[in-house]
Amino acid sequence: MLLTGAEIIIETLIEQGCDTVFGYPGGFVLNIYDELYKNSDRINHIITAHEQGAAHAADGYARASGKVGVVIATSGPGVTNLVTGIATAFLDSTPIVAITGNVPLSMLGRDSFQEVDSTGITMPITKHNYIVKDVKDLANIIREAFVVAKSGRPGPVLVDVPKDIQLAKCEFEPSEMLEAEPKRTVSDNFLSKCADMINASKRPYIYCGGGAIAADASEEIKALSLKLNAPIGLSIMGLSAIPQDFPNWLGMMGMHGRYSSTKANYEADLIIALGVRFSDRATGDKSKFKRDSRIIHIDIDPAELNKNIDSCISAAGDIKNAVARLLNLVEEKDRTEWIDRIKEIKAEEQQQIAARENGRLTPQKVIAELQKHTDKDTIVVTDVGQHQMWTAQSYKFYKPRTLLTSGGLGTMGFGMGAAIGGCIARGRKRTVLFTGDGSFGMNLTELATAVSQNLPLTIVIMNNGVLGMVRQWQTLFFGKRYSNTTLERKTDFVRLAEAFGATGIRVSESGDLETAMKKAFDTDGTVVIDCKIDMDENVYPMIPAGGTIEDIIVN
Amino acid sequence: MRQDQFILGVIVSNHFGVLTRVSGLFSRRGYNIDSLNVSETEDPKFSRMTILVTGDDYIKNQVVKQLSKLRDVKRVELLPADSTVLREHMLIKLDTKGHSVTEVTEAANIFRAKVIDFNADSVTIEMTGESSKLDAFINYAKTFGIIEMCRAGALAVKRGPGALNGEYFED
Structure with a gap:
């Protein structure tokens, strides 16, 4: 025709x-x-x-x-x-x-x-x-x-x-829907070399990223972890690949990763890297990242192999297929010593977390209170900055594709658009956006879209009145010279939400949190929760850029 | 790490924008192109590029893999220096005022170059050969004074009957 x-x-x-x-x-x-x-x-x-x-x-x-x-x-x-x-x-x-x-x-x-x-x-x-x-x-x-x-x-x-x-x-000649091109697969020879290294390893650590989600390889990776008794650390892009209640889950690794995840990575003698690109935010000092551990790297993109970190052996191919085949080649092992060591590290981490506790309205409390109202399928979106790291550290993810975050480019202003898209993709089910007053300010006009589409978005602003992540660096590395990070804006986010036709709720103290969150989740449509966070609330732990686990700041 | 010059043979789709994609890749990843030559092949659907790059093993590896990812790049191969025929082409115009022209033509003969333009004050020479031969002639020509010159990027094919096979650079 x-x-x-x-x-x-x-x-x-x-x-x-x-x-x-x-x-x-x-x-x-x-x-x-x-x-x-x-x-x-x-x-x-x-x-x-x-x-x-x-x-x-x-x-x-x-x-x-x-x-x-x-x-x-x-x-x-x-x-x-x-x-x-x-x-x-x-x-x-x-x-x-x-x-x-x-x-x-x-x-x-x-x-x-x-x-x-x-x-x-x-x-x-x-x-x-x-x-x-x-x-x-x-x-x-x-x-x-x-x-x-x-x-x-x-x-x-x-x-x-x-x-x-x-x-x-x-x-015009109609056609059918075209499939993706077939994925390359890794060789048997490569996998048998992997299996030899894995079987010889006393302290294996699985490190997986966004590639694990793209490849739909979560089940295979979990099975590998259980068979090896290897903990799993994640990049921010891979965070939702492994449910946080999985026994070997350690969570995000790197600059603002969980202490246990980063520490275990440094103590491992073998890193099995699946669908990651060893971003500088995850590795810190690249020359010290490898130390004595050996690295196996599998990724769909051949150009990622040996790009950021030299691996011992690497191959380009579909992770799902590779891990499924690898499972048949590796020996089941207890690795009790390693598992016990991981338990110790996790206990240290719990002490650090407890030491950070104070009576204030902390981001962690906001996240925990919100999580009472969501389910395992809820899409959680973030913008970029401190709130993003707090979410990555303490929101509990259970299913792949439930965290939408700008990991690579670090785009402030990503959140509103991504939350709209994510919400629509999931049949307009309630979707959560964690943002900061800085990031939200960049694309808050999309509130108009959310309201006109009557989207059930719960937008949590971690409002500390400052560009918190940059301020944190100024605190730690620039002698507290807060150049242009103290915003002193007079924006009233509750009235702003109302002006757009959304519901606005303010939370100033931790005592108000429970009621406010309940009210938010009892309200239809787009809701903005303006949470007053102290401007000196920092993201910990932190490994300064280019550092190692030796440089970690825990409090 | 040791910096070496390496030779890449690349088959690309023959349409607009491909040169930009290839050269853009080099500039944004910070790799230096020593020379780049591109022209249509016997099959008008494809062009062939010969690219000379200086870098260490890391850059060599990345260049091949990143080029291979471009949709318009059909084959990439590192051509081994010891079994590759490499030629450059040059036009060079020399100032002959105050010199005897035979001096220049003799030098051209020794270098197996051709005189392609000639007048009272200048001689233009066309020359083909390996880079080192061209360099040597340029050096010699300085005694006359070089009015202008242009040098095409190197062309390279492997010795023997094989063509580019486009295997990925092995890890």
Whole structure:
């Protein structure tokens, strides 16, 4: 059948399994929006307040569902507003497809109104990008974009469609939904070498990251941990891969990781790294990270092997498949000494946590009180900063894909968009966002989206009136010179929530917490809880950048 | 770590933007390109790049793996220096005022170069060869005075009947 480019975009999106898109209209996507209007019974479009919010929403949707998230934006500022969202998805390996309009082909390169070099700008932050110059290529490019986004190590793809391509007609042949490209698998020889190292190890430590979630490998990794009696430490991206009540769970490792997780990692004689990229936030001083321990590294992306940390042996391949096969090769061992040592470390950690306890309204109390109202499936989103680390340290995650956080790029302002996307991906079930007054300030306009969509979002602002994470560094490393981190804003978040049509609740003391939280969860729609946190509440433990476990600050 | 120059043969899709993707990858990861040559192959769907890079083993490893991840890159291979034919091409214009022209043409003959333009004040020479040979000639030519010169990036193919096989660099 003969279709216009705009019609082809809608048909291929639907054909590739997309039923929800996030976006913002504009001059050079008018034709696409006209088709969205006509096809609103087949494809749902969520309009955000800003293109950045739409990009984060598509990202959050993808993280929560495992499907490809789709965002549409117009040319020029539409594209540049997507950039932070696309880069966030790129650093955290989230599959999204961004479809952008552009000026007609004949106007390209003339600095036309709302023209930017969309593919040029997004080249280093996408897995691949395309500009469509012939309508006959359009359908296959969009199909390929979906395949690229979800294959191997997932990531963002951008398709730039000039206006005349949206208008041009060509014959359209429907296709089926294309699967991701088959994943490479590691060799038997490699696995048998792994098994030898594992069997010889007295203190193995499994370290897994976002790749474990992308590969859906949680069950296999848990089975491996039980068979080996090896504790599991996690990167922030892998945090929801292993339920926190799993016996060998140690939680997040690294700069603000749990003491037990980081300490055990340093004491291990073998690190089995699965779907991680050894980010500097996790490793600290790379030259000392390895010490005497040996490292096995498996990741879907060959370029990650020996990129940040040299491993003893490494291979690129699907983790789920690799660990399932490895399970048959390793010996079941008690490793009592190691397990006892882990218990000791955990006891030390409990003492440190108890020593930090005070009568104040602490973030940990807020998180614990909130958790009484959520279930194991609840999606928890964070922004970036202290509240993000507090959430990663003390919220109890039970199921993969329940934590949506900007781990790699560290994007303040990620939370609102991602919470909207995550909430919609999970059938509009109640979704929690932990944010700070700094991060929330960046994209709080998306409250408008949440309210107009009547989304059940519970937004907890850890409001300390300062840019807490930067302030913490200023406290510890810059002689308490608080350059531009004391905000002194007069924003009333309760009234702000009400102005947007949401419910606002304020919590100033820990005594108010229980009632306030109950009220929040008894309220429908979008609720903002403004929690007054002391500005000197720091994130502990902390290993200063480039440090080791020797440098850990626990209180 | 030891810095060596290495030679990459790369087959890429022959369409716009590919050179930007490849050169952008080098610049954003901080790898230096010594020279880069690109042109269409016998199959117009593909172009071939020859890239000379200086770096240690870590950079060598990363360059190959990161290039392999680009959608438009079809094959990447590190060409072994000892079994690869490498050639450069150069045009160089020399100032011959105050010198006898035969001096220049003789030198060109010794270097198996060709005189391709000639007038009262200058001679332009075309020369092909390994980098060291070109360097030697440039050094010699300085005695005359170099008016201008341009040098193409190296071209390289492996000796023997094989073509690029594009295996990943092994860990």
